[in-house]
Amino acid sequence: MVWLFDYDLTLYGTEERYVINSLDHRISMFVQKTVGGDFESAHKIRTDYLERFGTTLAGLMAMNGTDPDDFFDFIHEPEFLTYPKKAPEKLALLQSLEGPRFVFTNGRHDWSEAGMAHMGIAPAIDGVFDLKLLDWIGKPHDSAYEKMEAWLTQKLPAMGLAMPADPREIVLLExxxxxxxPAHRRGWTTVLVNPDVEAPDWVDFRIPHLMNLPELDLVGKA
Ligand SMILES: [Mg+2]
Structure with missing residues (x-):
């Protein structure tokens, strides 16, 4: 198996929602700084961009000509952010998974890398495929999943591993x-990690929390 993990609210769960809330606050501040007006109207613009463009950043790039690195430099200022807590049990779980493990995130790599360093799980992760490597067009655009596959085609042989012939060997946890x-449409195995959302039939597995992963019968299959 090739394991792909979303970062926010997947590698750390809803019980640590304050982590993403701290980032969300910075995003709203960036929107306010860019479009002017008060914090409340900036928050509304943000919600609108999120709906129309998939991410706030995509809206800012399309409507305000924002440079994505300026956006991330501002929102990732560590002094304003909160990170997930140390999680040795997650390190052990991730290290028990057979096959390479990557992060597939709509953030810039420094955010997930800092969070994983706080959790102490970085040694279990073989690489981060971030929004910058996606040319700033992230999930759920099909191009993101195509680029992920192309990246794996390069990355896995460099690690002495073969690209799986069967797309079901690629597991995305989100x-x-x-x-x-889009992962399901490509034939990847899909795992919904969410305690609050019901899974439709096409979802292969649903778990409330990352730590429930060993309950699935896909774990242990090399
Ligand atoms: Mg997420």
Missing amino acids: DSLRNLE
Whole structure:
């Protein structure tokens, strides 16, 4: 198996939602700084961009000409952010999975890398495929999943591993149903990690929390 993990609300769960809330607050501040007006109207613009463009950043790039690195430099200022807590049990779980493990995230790599360093799980992760490597067009756009496959085609042989012939050998774990759908269309195995959302029939597995992963019968299959 090739394991792909979303970062936010997947590698750390809803019980640590304050982590993404701290980032969300910075995103709203960036929107306010860019479009002007008060914090509340900036928050509304943000919600609108999120709906129309998939991410706030995509909206800012399309409507305001935002440079994505400027956006991430601002929102990832560590002094304003909160990170997930140390999680040795997650390190052990991830290290027990057979096959390479990567993060597949709509954030810039420094955010998930800092979070994984706080959790102490970085040694279990073989690489981060981030929004920058996706040319700033993230999940759920089909191009993101195509680029992920192309990246794996390069990355796995460099690690002495073969690209799986069967797309079901690529497992994507995600808290977002919308981001799982294109993976399902490509034939990847989909795992919804979310305690609050019901899984439709096409989802292969649903678990409330990352730590429930060993309950699935796909674990242990090399
Ligand atoms: Mg997520």
